[in-house]
Amino acid sequence: MPTPQYPTANRDTTTDNYHGTTVADPYRWLEATDAENTKQWVTAQNKVTFDYLEQIPTRQPLVERLTNLWNYERFGRPLHRGDNYFFSHNNGLQNQSILYVTASLEAERQVLIDPNQWSGEGTEALASWIPSPDGKQLAYAVASAGSDWREWFVLDVATGKQHSDHIQWSKFSGVSWAKDNSGFYYSAYDKPAEGAEFTGTNYYQKLFFHTLGESQDQDKLIYERSDEKEWGFGGYVTEDGNYLIISVWKGTLRKNQVFYLDLNNDNNNIVELISGFDADYSFVGNAGSTFWFITDLDAPRKRLIKIDVANPDRQHWANVINQTKHTLESVSNVGQRFIVQYLEHAQNRVYVYNETGEKQREIELPGVGSTGGFGGQRSDADTFYTFTNFVTPSTIYHYDIASGKSTVYRQP
Template identity: 45%
Template sequence: MSAPLSYPQTRRDDIVEDHFGIKVADPYRWLENDVRTDKEVADWVAAENKVTNTYLSTLPGRDIFKKRLETLMDYARSGMPVRKGGRYFYMHNAGLQNQAVLYERDSLNGEGRVLIDPNTWSKDGATAMAEWVPSEDGTRIAYGVQDGGTDWRTIRVLDVATGDVLPDEVKWVKFSNIAWVKNGSGFFYSRFPEPAADAEYQALNMNQTVYFHKLGTPQSSDIKVYATPDRPKLGHFGQVTDDGHWLVITSSEGTDSRYEITLIDLTDPKMKPVKLIRGLEHDWQLAGNEGSTFYFLTDLDAPRGRVVAIDASSSVRKMQEVVPQQQSTLQGASIVDGVLLTNYLEDVKSAVKRYSLDGKPLGDVTLPGIGTASGFGGEPGDPETFFAFTSFATPTTIYRYDVKTGEASIWSKPDVDFDPAQYVVRQRFFTSKDGTRVPMFIVHKKGITEPAPTILYGYGGFDISLTPGYSSTRLAWMEQGGVFVVANLRGGGEYGKAWHDAGRLHNKQNVFDDFIAAAEDLIAEGVTTKQQLAIQGGSNGGLLVGAVTNQRPDLFAAALPEVGVMDMIRFDKFTAGRYWVDDYGYPEKEDDFKVLYSYSPYHNIHSGETYPAIMALTADTDDRVVPGHTFKYTAALQHADIGDKPHIVRIETRAGHGSGKPTDKIIEEYADMWAFAAHWTGMRVKPVE
């Protein structure tokens, strides 16, 4: 083993607070300050990155992984097309472009024309195009500009025919849809009040409001459409129905799928809001409408989901079941050309079923294999829809689906330097601490017969399902003889509401128990050993990795917590953190505090125990999970007596929580992570011919 690293000296302040009789120390609170405005924090970041970069430069696999990732990610790939005004709009990356480019075709298989190339927006490639929506006639594109990975967006508008960017500029947009009115005169969007100059990346997001922007006018003239100043925590998301008649506003307070639905009749000049669904109690996802009849996916009386129709013209709000709850979990529903398309998860694999609008079964959509299907958007008169399909051994392929004939044909298939026949994908169920049966996917090259270096990945929260999907970055690990495992922990949405509820709030420990049980099962089955096992997770998954490392430091060789929520006592004080109380609870409530404090990664590092090698990752522009979480956690690790293995932090510049990250930064990041994990799991990294 190499000599222990020499870490920067980090100032410790004497901050101790009383929480319900428990004295909680927070010596590194100063590291919560914004790295852009606080010189001491900036100096600390520079010193930590110097240690990390010096250490990573000694790892022999780093350059090999980087070179191979450049090859594996160098393939042309397209996103799903959107059809408007007879035109097809889609994103396309030629290979190693830092940002995908927006193209337009005049016909389904015509020649593509570049409309917007974000790669020209900044020298470092870190300014991305986020949301983009064509107007109904296809003559305009409204799109969000995302700089340096922030969640903030600035909306601009492009004239499709001329390629000119119009003078319109809409700022301080976040967590928003862009919803054009059908005549193309403007669009609805959601924004927050402009924050103070020194709080742009840290202030809590409150009082989101829906506005209408009329093309050719300044933002100061935008019309306030819907706001709830008496309920400042509510967020609002607007959709215009396919017939152009209604604005449907979905309101929520946190991350739970518990919504209120408000309708605005767009034929009424006063645009008076009318409540359709009151109370934040159930999931309501709009599938579409036929006149005043609205179709929703809901978990009302159906924890695994069903489709209902609500007549908005009736004051009684009559509700009729269209598709009843099934054994599988309903993930999405949409109406295309009079057909209701429903997307289910069956043991974490997609199954798509067709129904008439009165609920008559019309058969299944035949998918290319076992994997994940997404998409199926469109409008009542569209003869077609598109969907993406992927699996661990299938790069994402785009299909055109003929709604009337039920036939699917390939619209875009990537040519990847990869032979799926050389890889094994299997699903295994293991038993958690309390006897719950939990699934995981195990993926690796054929011919591995002995325990191998393994990455175990998890998330376990916020009703998010981890479904099969191709990844060039993961392929780089598996090419070297490594195993990649995805565990479908409780807290996710794989098996509906009950699965989510079993892994949140006071049940959060179940998620950690599931992850630990997955690791123990892999070891017991001979897939790997303690000395060959690394764990990885991002955001809520970073919390997972941090908590599990504290609870079972003996079980892993390496840990990679990315952009993690590490201080469970103060998470709700920054940006979007207040939303997360749905999954975590309220730190100011005694019962919740005791649970949060019991697993908070920052507060539960155990001096005197030997920890695995840890490389935490964050970014300076992460305004979703502010980097102070990882800064404080890293400082606490480096202060504690937890052994001589490295406990370092990788802090990316001009990047955020993940979205919009340029390709070159992704390659550098994964080369570093895989080299770190390979070194500590005993993987012998060799050049790939």
């Protein structure tokens, strides 16, 4: 095969001076992604690349083999809200999975969102979806052309009709519904300057509440920090609807703070429960004023702790599940139990604990492999998880919490 002839990348004289040191940056002109010379350079580079790839003699056999291996039916784990189950499905070769809803695990499924119909070029993706607590409304996020920006919409689950709700300039944020299904919390940035939507740096994220049926400019500002431009906020409503948990992150720091808001009292201010960015804290759930967190504070392999927000001083924090010699990967609070996933000798082991931290059983897995899932709510009686290894495609299991029995739900 001939040696590719790459297009010339012009060097200019751009420099920066950092504390007396001159640093050349001759290719900065390529950062102007909408400039005509940048577009011409990218087009020329792509032509070299694809001309070369198309000449590889084994390319078509590789495409056929990989297509054959990838062409199998795939399901996502079901999510139960209200009277509905939500799950994704791909027939094998669809560009994007379709979101379905069904009234029971045995009932006929109905298409809720098919993102394959959105754009002929496939540049729009279903990035996230979150049903309301009663399962009657669905908030979903659309990502365009691989961007981190998300646009949120809401549709009626029973009719599939899209409502007028439209949230823009949301990034690095999910949504969390109010317990009464009236709306949801989300984080967003101010609208970027024209032309800087994909190149500008995003600072000063804000946390809002969106009431269904209202326009975004009417959304209630819940929290912002004009003195901390790098802080971002993840809002999560507890299952009982009594608290808004606010995880505060900063840039790429792998540590966070945790604040909360008592949603039963309009006069309450946001409480800084955990401050200082001293460790990672991941909210698991709550029982009344007792909050559970996974943390690596004084525990590099992680542990589960509890904090009573009525008595929140650190000397009153308590271990629920101590750090072990194995890495704690996740904890979910389902069916008034903790389902705990560990990584032990390069494989997952999964255990069930009660809420006082006593180990009750190990969930028997079909072999050595990796697990995922076990999501749900404290009020649920069951959950779903996936199991896979090098020779087993991802299989979904239905786990009954009371009996401890797993049954295959979906298997390729």
